[in-house]
C-alpha cells in the first residue's frame with residue numbers, strides 16, 4: 001500500500017532551519033525561519049513564561065481532560081487580548097476555542113469553512129505564508145490569490161487589491177494578516193482596512209484574520225486595530241491567532257480560533273460546528289501553553305513583566321530595521337533598502353535574485369528564504385558587518 005507513494009518535499013523554510021543547524025561555519029547567519037532572536041542570537045524562554053511555569057508546577061491540580069474548547073480561562077483571556085473592550089465581546093457574539101498553535105487554528109478554520117460551504121474559495125494575499133495554501137488545500141478548499149505586495153515599489157499595490165476583492169462573491173473567504181504581514185512586512189493602514197470592510201459589506205464575502213504577531217508591529221492594541229475595525233462592521237468573521245511569537249511559546253503549540261456570529265445564538269451554533277471539527281481531528285488541545293498564557297494574563301505582575309519583554313522584542317526589531325538600512329548603505333550594498341525601515345514585524349523581502357541567495361548560502365553560510373525574505377531579528381552587532389559585506393560582494397558582481 002505504501003509502495004506507490006511519492007516523497008513530499010520538506011517545507012522550504014523549515015528545511016533551511018535544518019541546513020543551518022548542520023552548518024559548521026562559525027560565521028553562519030540565520031535569517032530564515034520566523035523565530036525571534038535576541039542580540040546574542042538566542043530565542044530564550046520569556047521570564048514571564050518561566051514564572052508561570054513554576055507556578056504551574058507547584059499548583060497544577062489535575063491532568064484530567066480539558067474538553068474540546070480547551071482551557072476556558074485561556075479562551076477568555078485571548079478573546080480580550082484580540083478584541084479588547086469590543087462590542088462583539090460584550091454582546092456575546094464571539095466564541096473562542098484553544099487550538100494547537102496558529103497552524104492548528106487555521107486547520108480548524110479550514111475544516112469549519114468547508115462545512116459552511118464546500119465550494120468556498122479562499123483568497124490569500126500574493127504572496128502569503130506558504131503554509132496557508134497547504135492548510136486550505138488540505139481541507140479540500142480552492143485557494144486563489146489577490147494582488148497585495150508590489151516588488152517594483154516594495155510597497156502595497158492596494159488599487160489592484162481593491163479591484164480584485166471587489167469581484168469576490170459572497171460564500172468565499174478573504175484571508176488577511178492582522179499585522180506584520182508574512183512574508184512582506186507590509187500592512188494595511190486604517191484607511192485601507194476601512195476600504196476592505198466596505199468591500200466585504202458590499203460583496204458579502206467572509207473575512208478570516210490570521211493574527212500571528214500581535215505586539216510585534218506597533219503594540220498589542222495597535223496591531224489589533226484592523227481586526228477590531230472589521231469586527232465592528234461585519235456580521236460574521238473568523239480570527240485565527242497564535243501565541244508562538246508574542247509569548248515565545250513556539251514549540252508548546254498554543255493558539256486560538258475565534259468565531260464571530262451575527263448574534264449570540266448563531267455564534268453558539270457556529271462554535272458547536274467548530275468543536276465538532278476539533279473533535280474529529282484531535283479531540284482536545286494540550287494544556288500546557290494555554291495554562292501559561294492564562295496564568296500570565298490573569299496576574300497583573302506577570303502581565304506587566306510580559307508587556308516589558310514584548311516591548312523589548314518589538315523595540316529591538318524596529319531598531320534593527322533602521323540599523324540594517326544604514327549598514328547596507330555604509331557597506332555599499334547596491335540598491336535602495338529604505339523600505340525595510342518602513343515595514344512591520346520580523347520579515348522583509350530584500351528583492352534579490354535566487355542566484356545571489358544561493359551564493360550567500362554556499363559561500364558565506366548566510367541563510368535567506370528563496371523568495372529573498374529575511375528575518376530581521378537574525379541580525380545583530382556581531383554579524384551585521386559580515387552580512388552587509390557579503391551582500392555587497394555578491395550583489396556587486
Ligand code: PLP
Pocket residue numbers: 034100101102103104129177182210212242243244250253254255
Ligand atoms: N500564520 C502566520 C502568518 C505565521 O507566520 C505563522 C508562523 O509561524 C503561523 C500562522 C503559525 O504559527 P504557529 O507556530 O503558532 O502554528
Ligand code: TYF
Pocket residue numbers: 011013014032033034035129131182
Ligand atoms: O514563516 C515563518 O518562518 C514562521 C515559522 O511550516 C514557520 O511562520 C515556517 C514554516 C512552517 C511553520 C512555521
